[in-house]
Amino acid sequence: MKKIIIGTIVLLTFFENTHAACTYKFDASPTQIHNMTRNKTLKIFPKIIEQNFSFRLEGEDDKSNIYRAASSKAAEEFSSHTYDFVGDKSIPLSGKIGIEFLVNDFVNKYDRAHSLEKLNMIGTGFSFILSDDHKYLNYGDISVNDERVTRHIGVMIQGNNPNKSNFLMGENYEISKDSIKEIRFGLIIDQDNKKIDVNINGDYKGSIASLSGKPTKISLFVDGYSTNIEPKNPFIGQTISAELITDQSNMKLNYKVGTTDLCGSPL
Structure with a gap:
Protein backbone atom coordinates (compact mmCIF):
# COMPACT_ATOMS: atom_id res chain seq x y z
CA MET A 1 0.00 0.00 0.00
CA LYS A 2 2.87 2.39 0.84
CA LYS A 3 4.36 1.82 -2.60
CA ILE A 4 1.03 2.65 -4.24
CA ILE A 5 0.64 5.86 -2.23
CA ILE A 6 4.22 6.96 -2.91
CA GLY A 7 3.79 6.17 -6.60
CA THR A 8 0.61 8.24 -6.74
CA ILE A 9 2.29 11.21 -5.06
CA VAL A 10 5.23 11.02 -7.48
CA LEU A 11 2.84 10.85 -10.45
CA LEU A 12 0.80 13.84 -9.26
CA THR A 13 3.98 15.83 -8.65
CA PHE A 14 5.16 14.99 -12.16
CA PHE A 15 1.93 16.27 -13.72
CA GLU A 16 2.07 19.45 -11.61
CA ASN A 17 5.64 20.12 -12.69
CA THR A 18 4.88 19.47 -16.36
CA HIS A 19 1.88 21.83 -16.48
CA ALA A 20 1.90 23.51 -19.89
CA ALA A 21 2.18 27.25 -19.39
CA CYS A 22 -0.70 29.35 -20.69
CA THR A 23 0.92 31.81 -23.08
CA TYR A 24 0.08 34.31 -25.80
CA LYS A 25 2.47 34.63 -28.72
CA PHE A 26 3.66 38.18 -29.47
CA ASP A 27 5.37 37.42 -32.78
CA ALA A 28 4.36 40.33 -35.04
CA GLN A 51 5.44 38.31 -22.41
CA ASN A 52 7.81 40.92 -20.96
CA PHE A 53 8.14 44.30 -22.66
CA SER A 54 10.38 47.31 -22.10
CA PHE A 55 11.59 50.57 -23.60
CA ARG A 56 14.01 53.31 -22.54
CA LEU A 57 13.00 56.92 -22.11
CA GLU A 58 14.50 59.13 -24.80
CA GLY A 59 14.93 62.89 -24.59
CA GLU A 60 13.17 64.11 -27.70
CA ASP A 61 11.27 67.34 -27.19
CA ASP A 62 8.03 67.75 -29.19
CA LYS A 63 8.04 64.09 -30.17
CA SER A 64 6.10 60.99 -29.21
CA ASN A 65 7.40 57.43 -29.15
CA ILE A 66 4.70 54.77 -29.39
CA TYR A 67 5.61 51.09 -29.10
CA ARG A 68 3.44 48.01 -29.56
CA ALA A 69 3.56 44.22 -29.42
CA ALA A 70 0.98 41.91 -30.99
CA SER A 71 0.61 38.50 -32.52
CA SER A 72 1.33 38.23 -36.23
CA LYS A 73 -2.25 37.18 -37.03
CA ALA A 74 -3.84 39.93 -34.91
CA ALA A 75 -1.57 42.61 -36.40
CA GLU A 76 -2.50 41.58 -39.94
CA GLU A 77 -6.21 41.50 -39.13
CA PHE A 78 -6.04 44.80 -37.25
CA SER A 79 -4.42 46.40 -40.30
CA SER A 80 -7.51 45.61 -42.36
CA HIS A 81 -9.55 48.04 -40.16
CA THR A 82 -12.65 45.84 -40.22
CA TYR A 83 -15.36 45.16 -37.66
CA ASP A 84 -15.25 41.50 -38.70
CA PHE A 85 -12.11 41.10 -36.57
CA VAL A 86 -11.88 37.60 -35.06
CA GLY A 87 -9.51 36.93 -32.17
CA LEU A 102 2.26 44.00 -14.07
CA VAL A 103 4.16 47.28 -14.33
CA ASN A 104 7.33 46.50 -12.42
CA ASP A 105 9.66 49.36 -13.36
CA PHE A 106 7.73 52.61 -13.48
CA VAL A 107 7.82 54.42 -10.12
CA ASN A 108 9.24 57.95 -10.02
CA LYS A 109 10.19 57.96 -13.69
CA TYR A 110 8.44 61.28 -14.10
CA ASP A 111 9.80 64.59 -12.83
CA ARG A 112 7.17 67.29 -12.37
CA ALA A 113 9.83 70.05 -12.39
CA HIS A 114 10.48 69.35 -16.06
CA SER A 115 6.81 69.39 -17.02
CA LEU A 116 5.53 72.89 -16.44
CA GLU A 117 5.21 74.01 -20.06
CA LYS A 118 3.86 70.99 -21.90
CA LEU A 119 1.75 67.90 -21.37
CA ASN A 120 4.45 65.31 -20.79
CA MET A 121 3.28 61.76 -20.39
CA ILE A 122 4.84 58.36 -19.86
CA GLY A 123 2.65 55.31 -20.10
CA THR A 124 2.29 51.61 -20.74
CA GLY A 125 -0.69 49.29 -20.90
CA PHE A 126 -2.48 46.61 -22.82
CA SER A 127 -5.58 46.29 -24.95
CA PHE A 128 -7.76 43.41 -26.02
CA ILE A 129 -10.34 42.50 -28.63
CA LEU A 137 -17.71 42.09 -29.83
CA ASN A 138 -15.75 44.24 -27.36
CA TYR A 139 -12.58 46.33 -27.41
CA GLY A 140 -10.81 47.34 -24.21
CA ASP A 141 -7.83 49.54 -23.41
CA ILE A 142 -6.04 49.68 -20.06
CA SER A 143 -3.27 52.25 -19.63
CA VAL A 144 -1.04 53.19 -16.69
CA ASN A 145 -0.22 56.88 -17.18
CA ASP A 146 2.21 59.15 -15.38
CA GLU A 147 1.19 62.72 -16.14
CA ARG A 148 1.97 66.20 -14.87
CA VAL A 149 -0.36 66.07 -11.87
CA THR A 150 -1.39 62.47 -11.23
CA ARG A 151 -0.56 58.89 -11.91
CA HIS A 152 -3.64 56.94 -12.89
CA ILE A 153 -4.92 53.81 -14.55
CA GLY A 154 -7.35 54.54 -17.35
CA VAL A 155 -9.79 51.82 -18.39
CA MET A 156 -11.93 52.09 -21.51
CA ILE A 157 -14.28 49.36 -22.74
CA GLN A 158 -16.16 49.67 -26.02
CA GLY A 159 -18.95 47.47 -27.35
CA ASN A 160 -19.98 46.95 -30.95
CA ASN A 161 -23.51 48.35 -30.77
CA PRO A 162 -23.83 52.18 -30.49
CA ASN A 163 -27.49 51.86 -29.50
CA LYS A 164 -26.60 50.13 -26.23
CA SER A 165 -25.42 51.78 -23.03
CA ASN A 166 -22.24 49.69 -23.00
CA PHE A 167 -21.00 51.13 -26.28
CA LEU A 168 -18.34 53.16 -24.47
CA MET A 169 -17.52 52.90 -20.78
CA GLY A 170 -14.52 54.41 -19.07
CA GLU A 171 -13.01 55.01 -15.65
CA ASN A 172 -9.85 56.60 -14.27
CA TYR A 173 -8.40 55.16 -11.07
CA GLU A 174 -5.87 57.44 -9.42
CA ILE A 175 -2.95 55.70 -7.73
CA SER A 176 -0.28 57.02 -5.38
CA LYS A 177 3.08 58.02 -6.80
CA ASP A 178 4.89 57.11 -3.61
CA SER A 179 3.23 54.17 -1.88
CA ILE A 180 3.10 51.64 -4.72
CA LYS A 181 6.35 49.98 -5.79
CA GLU A 182 4.67 47.97 -8.50
CA ILE A 183 1.30 48.19 -10.20
CA ARG A 184 -0.69 45.02 -10.83
CA PHE A 185 -3.90 45.29 -12.83
CA GLY A 186 -6.41 42.45 -13.13
CA LEU A 187 -9.01 42.13 -15.89
CA ILE A 188 -11.80 39.59 -15.35
CA ILE A 189 -14.01 38.46 -18.24
CA ASP A 190 -17.16 37.04 -16.63
CA GLN A 191 -18.78 34.77 -19.19
CA ASP A 192 -21.66 33.69 -16.95
CA ASN A 193 -22.81 37.20 -15.94
CA LYS A 194 -21.78 38.83 -19.24
CA LYS A 195 -19.63 41.57 -17.74
CA ILE A 196 -16.04 42.78 -17.38
CA ASP A 197 -14.58 43.38 -13.91
CA VAL A 198 -11.47 45.18 -12.68
CA ASN A 199 -8.99 44.49 -9.87
CA ILE A 200 -6.17 46.93 -9.06
CA ASN A 201 -3.42 45.85 -6.65
CA GLY A 202 -5.83 43.50 -4.90
CA ASP A 203 -8.65 46.06 -4.62
CA TYR A 204 -11.63 44.53 -6.43
CA LYS A 205 -13.33 47.45 -8.21
CA GLY A 206 -16.27 45.45 -9.55
CA SER A 207 -17.90 45.58 -12.95
CA ILE A 208 -17.01 48.31 -15.45
CA ALA A 209 -18.83 47.15 -18.59
CA SER A 210 -21.07 44.50 -20.13
CA LEU A 211 -20.12 41.98 -22.79
CA SER A 212 -21.71 42.61 -26.19
CA GLY A 213 -22.22 38.91 -26.81
CA LYS A 214 -20.67 35.53 -26.07
CA PRO A 215 -16.93 35.81 -26.79
CA THR A 216 -15.08 32.70 -27.91
CA LYS A 217 -11.73 34.28 -28.85
CA ILE A 218 -9.40 37.06 -27.76
CA SER A 219 -6.47 39.04 -29.19
CA LEU A 220 -4.05 40.93 -26.95
CA PHE A 221 -1.83 43.96 -27.58
CA VAL A 222 0.74 45.72 -25.35
CA ASP A 223 1.69 49.39 -25.72
CA GLY A 224 4.26 51.79 -24.34
CA TYR A 225 4.64 55.51 -25.03
CA SER A 226 6.28 58.75 -24.02
CA THR A 227 5.62 62.32 -25.16
CA ASN A 228 7.58 65.56 -24.91
CA ILE A 229 10.43 64.27 -22.76
CA GLU A 230 12.84 67.20 -22.62
CA PRO A 231 16.56 66.42 -23.19
CA LYS A 232 17.38 67.72 -19.69
CA ASN A 233 14.95 65.35 -17.93
CA PRO A 234 16.98 63.42 -15.30
CA PHE A 235 15.17 60.15 -16.05
CA ILE A 236 16.30 59.88 -19.67
CA GLY A 237 17.83 56.47 -20.28
CA GLN A 238 15.83 54.71 -17.60
CA THR A 239 13.66 51.73 -18.51
CA ILE A 240 9.90 51.29 -18.37
CA SER A 241 9.00 47.61 -18.25
CA ALA A 242 5.85 45.56 -17.92
CA GLU A 243 4.58 41.99 -18.15
CA LEU A 244 1.30 40.59 -19.44
CA ILE A 245 0.41 37.53 -17.34
CA THR A 246 -1.91 34.83 -18.69
CA ASP A 247 -0.78 31.75 -16.73
CA GLN A 248 -2.26 30.89 -13.33
CA SER A 249 1.15 30.15 -11.77
CA ASN A 250 2.17 33.82 -11.99
CA MET A 251 -1.14 35.51 -11.16
CA LYS A 252 -1.06 37.06 -7.68
CA LEU A 253 -4.28 39.04 -7.21
CA ASN A 254 -7.31 37.77 -5.31
CA TYR A 255 -10.05 36.34 -7.51
CA LYS A 256 -13.54 35.02 -6.95
CA VAL A 257 -14.20 31.30 -6.87
CA GLY A 258 -14.48 29.84 -10.34
CA THR A 259 -11.93 32.15 -11.99
CA THR A 260 -9.41 30.59 -14.37
CA ASP A 261 -6.49 31.78 -16.41
CA LEU A 262 -6.75 32.39 -20.16
CA CYS A 263 -6.47 28.65 -20.87
CA GLY A 264 -8.99 27.49 -18.27
CA SER A 265 -6.67 26.47 -15.39
CA PRO A 266 -8.21 27.37 -11.98
CA LEU A 267 -6.71 30.23 -9.97
Whole structure:
Protein backbone atom coordinates (compact mmCIF):
# COMPACT_ATOMS: atom_id res chain seq x y z
CA MET A 1 0.00 0.00 0.00
CA LYS A 2 2.87 2.39 0.84
CA LYS A 3 4.36 1.82 -2.60
CA ILE A 4 1.03 2.65 -4.24
CA ILE A 5 0.64 5.86 -2.23
CA ILE A 6 4.22 6.96 -2.91
CA GLY A 7 3.79 6.17 -6.60
CA THR A 8 0.61 8.24 -6.74
CA ILE A 9 2.29 11.21 -5.06
CA VAL A 10 5.23 11.02 -7.48
CA LEU A 11 2.84 10.85 -10.45
CA LEU A 12 0.80 13.84 -9.26
CA THR A 13 3.98 15.83 -8.65
CA PHE A 14 5.16 14.99 -12.16
CA PHE A 15 1.93 16.27 -13.72
CA GLU A 16 2.07 19.45 -11.61
CA ASN A 17 5.64 20.12 -12.69
CA THR A 18 4.88 19.47 -16.36
CA HIS A 19 1.88 21.83 -16.48
CA ALA A 20 1.90 23.51 -19.89
CA ALA A 21 2.18 27.25 -19.39
CA CYS A 22 -0.70 29.35 -20.69
CA THR A 23 0.92 31.81 -23.08
CA TYR A 24 0.08 34.31 -25.80
CA LYS A 25 2.47 34.63 -28.72
CA PHE A 26 3.66 38.18 -29.47
CA ASP A 27 5.37 37.42 -32.78
CA ALA A 28 4.36 40.33 -35.04
CA SER A 29 7.23 41.75 -37.10
CA PRO A 30 8.32 45.41 -37.03
CA THR A 31 6.64 45.93 -40.41
CA GLN A 32 3.37 44.39 -39.23
CA ILE A 33 3.37 46.66 -36.17
CA HIS A 34 4.19 49.70 -38.30
CA ASN A 35 1.21 48.97 -40.57
CA MET A 36 -1.35 48.70 -37.76
CA THR A 37 -2.19 52.41 -38.02
CA ARG A 38 -2.86 54.40 -41.18
CA ASN A 39 -0.37 57.11 -40.22
CA LYS A 40 2.39 54.51 -39.61
CA THR A 41 3.47 55.92 -36.24
CA LEU A 42 3.77 52.63 -34.34
CA LYS A 43 7.10 50.94 -33.63
CA ILE A 44 7.73 47.50 -32.18
CA PHE A 45 8.92 47.38 -28.56
CA PRO A 46 12.73 47.60 -28.48
CA LYS A 47 12.82 44.59 -26.15
CA ILE A 48 10.35 41.70 -26.02
CA ILE A 49 11.10 38.53 -24.07
CA GLU A 50 8.09 36.20 -24.21
CA GLN A 51 5.44 38.31 -22.41
CA ASN A 52 7.81 40.92 -20.96
CA PHE A 53 8.14 44.30 -22.66
CA SER A 54 10.38 47.31 -22.10
CA PHE A 55 11.59 50.57 -23.60
CA ARG A 56 14.01 53.31 -22.54
CA LEU A 57 13.00 56.92 -22.11
CA GLU A 58 14.50 59.13 -24.80
CA GLY A 59 14.93 62.89 -24.59
CA GLU A 60 13.17 64.11 -27.70
CA ASP A 61 11.27 67.34 -27.19
CA ASP A 62 8.03 67.75 -29.19
CA LYS A 63 8.04 64.09 -30.17
CA SER A 64 6.10 60.99 -29.21
CA ASN A 65 7.40 57.43 -29.15
CA ILE A 66 4.70 54.77 -29.39
CA TYR A 67 5.61 51.09 -29.10
CA ARG A 68 3.44 48.01 -29.56
CA ALA A 69 3.56 44.22 -29.42
CA ALA A 70 0.98 41.91 -30.99
CA SER A 71 0.61 38.50 -32.52
CA SER A 72 1.33 38.23 -36.23
CA LYS A 73 -2.25 37.18 -37.03
CA ALA A 74 -3.84 39.93 -34.91
CA ALA A 75 -1.57 42.61 -36.40
CA GLU A 76 -2.50 41.58 -39.94
CA GLU A 77 -6.21 41.50 -39.13
CA PHE A 78 -6.04 44.80 -37.25
CA SER A 79 -4.42 46.40 -40.30
CA SER A 80 -7.51 45.61 -42.36
CA HIS A 81 -9.55 48.04 -40.16
CA THR A 82 -12.65 45.84 -40.22
CA TYR A 83 -15.36 45.16 -37.66
CA ASP A 84 -15.25 41.50 -38.70
CA PHE A 85 -12.11 41.10 -36.57
CA VAL A 86 -11.88 37.60 -35.06
CA GLY A 87 -9.51 36.93 -32.17
CA ASP A 88 -6.63 34.49 -32.53
CA LYS A 89 -6.76 32.65 -29.18
CA SER A 90 -9.72 30.61 -27.91
CA ILE A 91 -10.95 31.28 -24.38
CA PRO A 92 -13.15 29.34 -21.93
CA LEU A 93 -16.85 29.67 -22.71
CA SER A 94 -18.04 29.73 -19.09
CA GLY A 95 -16.89 30.98 -15.71
CA LYS A 96 -14.56 33.93 -15.12
CA ILE A 97 -11.29 34.47 -16.99
CA GLY A 98 -8.48 36.47 -15.41
CA ILE A 99 -5.61 38.37 -17.06
CA GLU A 100 -2.99 40.39 -15.17
CA PHE A 101 -0.76 43.27 -16.26
CA LEU A 102 2.26 44.00 -14.07
CA VAL A 103 4.16 47.28 -14.33
CA ASN A 104 7.33 46.50 -12.42
CA ASP A 105 9.66 49.36 -13.36
CA PHE A 106 7.73 52.61 -13.48
CA VAL A 107 7.82 54.42 -10.12
CA ASN A 108 9.24 57.95 -10.02
CA LYS A 109 10.19 57.96 -13.69
CA TYR A 110 8.44 61.28 -14.10
CA ASP A 111 9.80 64.59 -12.83
CA ARG A 112 7.17 67.29 -12.37
CA ALA A 113 9.83 70.05 -12.39
CA HIS A 114 10.48 69.35 -16.06
CA SER A 115 6.81 69.39 -17.02
CA LEU A 116 5.53 72.89 -16.44
CA GLU A 117 5.21 74.01 -20.06
CA LYS A 118 3.86 70.99 -21.90
CA LEU A 119 1.75 67.90 -21.37
CA ASN A 120 4.45 65.31 -20.79
CA MET A 121 3.28 61.76 -20.39
CA ILE A 122 4.84 58.36 -19.86
CA GLY A 123 2.65 55.31 -20.10
CA THR A 124 2.29 51.61 -20.74
CA GLY A 125 -0.69 49.29 -20.90
CA PHE A 126 -2.48 46.61 -22.82
CA SER A 127 -5.58 46.29 -24.95
CA PHE A 128 -7.76 43.41 -26.02
CA ILE A 129 -10.34 42.50 -28.63
CA LEU A 130 -13.03 39.96 -27.80
CA SER A 131 -14.91 38.26 -30.61
CA ASP A 132 -17.10 35.31 -31.39
CA ASP A 133 -16.20 33.08 -34.32
CA HIS A 134 -17.43 35.65 -36.84
CA LYS A 135 -17.10 39.23 -35.62
CA TYR A 136 -15.71 41.66 -33.06
CA LEU A 137 -17.71 42.09 -29.83
CA ASN A 138 -15.75 44.24 -27.36
CA TYR A 139 -12.58 46.33 -27.41
CA GLY A 140 -10.81 47.34 -24.21
CA ASP A 141 -7.83 49.54 -23.41
CA ILE A 142 -6.04 49.68 -20.06
CA SER A 143 -3.27 52.25 -19.63
CA VAL A 144 -1.04 53.19 -16.69
CA ASN A 145 -0.22 56.88 -17.18
CA ASP A 146 2.21 59.15 -15.38
CA GLU A 147 1.19 62.72 -16.14
CA ARG A 148 1.97 66.20 -14.87
CA VAL A 149 -0.36 66.07 -11.87
CA THR A 150 -1.39 62.47 -11.23
CA ARG A 151 -0.56 58.89 -11.91
CA HIS A 152 -3.64 56.94 -12.89
CA ILE A 153 -4.92 53.81 -14.55
CA GLY A 154 -7.35 54.54 -17.35
CA VAL A 155 -9.79 51.82 -18.39
CA MET A 156 -11.93 52.09 -21.51
CA ILE A 157 -14.28 49.36 -22.74
CA GLN A 158 -16.16 49.67 -26.02
CA GLY A 159 -18.95 47.47 -27.35
CA ASN A 160 -19.98 46.95 -30.95
CA ASN A 161 -23.51 48.35 -30.77
CA PRO A 162 -23.83 52.18 -30.49
CA ASN A 163 -27.49 51.86 -29.50
CA LYS A 164 -26.60 50.13 -26.23
CA SER A 165 -25.42 51.78 -23.03
CA ASN A 166 -22.24 49.69 -23.00
CA PHE A 167 -21.00 51.13 -26.28
CA LEU A 168 -18.34 53.16 -24.47
CA MET A 169 -17.52 52.90 -20.78
CA GLY A 170 -14.52 54.41 -19.07
CA GLU A 171 -13.01 55.01 -15.65
CA ASN A 172 -9.85 56.60 -14.27
CA TYR A 173 -8.40 55.16 -11.07
CA GLU A 174 -5.87 57.44 -9.42
CA ILE A 175 -2.95 55.70 -7.73
CA SER A 176 -0.28 57.02 -5.38
CA LYS A 177 3.08 58.02 -6.80
CA ASP A 178 4.89 57.11 -3.61
CA SER A 179 3.23 54.17 -1.88
CA ILE A 180 3.10 51.64 -4.72
CA LYS A 181 6.35 49.98 -5.79
CA GLU A 182 4.67 47.97 -8.50
CA ILE A 183 1.30 48.19 -10.20
CA ARG A 184 -0.69 45.02 -10.83
CA PHE A 185 -3.90 45.29 -12.83
CA GLY A 186 -6.41 42.45 -13.13
CA LEU A 187 -9.01 42.13 -15.89
CA ILE A 188 -11.80 39.59 -15.35
CA ILE A 189 -14.01 38.46 -18.24
CA ASP A 190 -17.16 37.04 -16.63
CA GLN A 191 -18.78 34.77 -19.19
CA ASP A 192 -21.66 33.69 -16.95
CA ASN A 193 -22.81 37.20 -15.94
CA LYS A 194 -21.78 38.83 -19.24
CA LYS A 195 -19.63 41.57 -17.74
CA ILE A 196 -16.04 42.78 -17.38
CA ASP A 197 -14.58 43.38 -13.91
CA VAL A 198 -11.47 45.18 -12.68
CA ASN A 199 -8.99 44.49 -9.87
CA ILE A 200 -6.17 46.93 -9.06
CA ASN A 201 -3.42 45.85 -6.65
CA GLY A 202 -5.83 43.50 -4.90
CA ASP A 203 -8.65 46.06 -4.62
CA TYR A 204 -11.63 44.53 -6.43
CA LYS A 205 -13.33 47.45 -8.21
CA GLY A 206 -16.27 45.45 -9.55
CA SER A 207 -17.90 45.58 -12.95
CA ILE A 208 -17.01 48.31 -15.45
CA ALA A 209 -18.83 47.15 -18.59
CA SER A 210 -21.07 44.50 -20.13
CA LEU A 211 -20.12 41.98 -22.79
CA SER A 212 -21.71 42.61 -26.19
CA GLY A 213 -22.22 38.91 -26.81
CA LYS A 214 -20.67 35.53 -26.07
CA PRO A 215 -16.93 35.81 -26.79
CA THR A 216 -15.08 32.70 -27.91
CA LYS A 217 -11.73 34.28 -28.85
CA ILE A 218 -9.40 37.06 -27.76
CA SER A 219 -6.47 39.04 -29.19
CA LEU A 220 -4.05 40.93 -26.95
CA PHE A 221 -1.83 43.96 -27.58
CA VAL A 222 0.74 45.72 -25.35
CA ASP A 223 1.69 49.39 -25.72
CA GLY A 224 4.26 51.79 -24.34
CA TYR A 225 4.64 55.51 -25.03
CA SER A 226 6.28 58.75 -24.02
CA THR A 227 5.62 62.32 -25.16
CA ASN A 228 7.58 65.56 -24.91
CA ILE A 229 10.43 64.27 -22.76
CA GLU A 230 12.84 67.20 -22.62
CA PRO A 231 16.56 66.42 -23.19
CA LYS A 232 17.38 67.72 -19.69
CA ASN A 233 14.95 65.35 -17.93
CA PRO A 234 16.98 63.42 -15.30
CA PHE A 235 15.17 60.15 -16.05
CA ILE A 236 16.30 59.88 -19.67
CA GLY A 237 17.83 56.47 -20.28
CA GLN A 238 15.83 54.71 -17.60
CA THR A 239 13.66 51.73 -18.51
CA ILE A 240 9.90 51.29 -18.37
CA SER A 241 9.00 47.61 -18.25
CA ALA A 242 5.85 45.56 -17.92
CA GLU A 243 4.58 41.99 -18.15
CA LEU A 244 1.30 40.59 -19.44
CA ILE A 245 0.41 37.53 -17.34
CA THR A 246 -1.91 34.83 -18.69
CA ASP A 247 -0.78 31.75 -16.73
CA GLN A 248 -2.26 30.89 -13.33
CA SER A 249 1.15 30.15 -11.77
CA ASN A 250 2.17 33.82 -11.99
CA MET A 251 -1.14 35.51 -11.16
CA LYS A 252 -1.06 37.06 -7.68
CA LEU A 253 -4.28 39.04 -7.21
CA ASN A 254 -7.31 37.77 -5.31
CA TYR A 255 -10.05 36.34 -7.51
CA LYS A 256 -13.54 35.02 -6.95
CA VAL A 257 -14.20 31.30 -6.87
CA GLY A 258 -14.48 29.84 -10.34
CA THR A 259 -11.93 32.15 -11.99
CA THR A 260 -9.41 30.59 -14.37
CA ASP A 261 -6.49 31.78 -16.41
CA LEU A 262 -6.75 32.39 -20.16
CA CYS A 263 -6.47 28.65 -20.87
CA GLY A 264 -8.99 27.49 -18.27
CA SER A 265 -6.67 26.47 -15.39
CA PRO A 266 -8.21 27.37 -11.98
CA LEU A 267 -6.71 30.23 -9.97
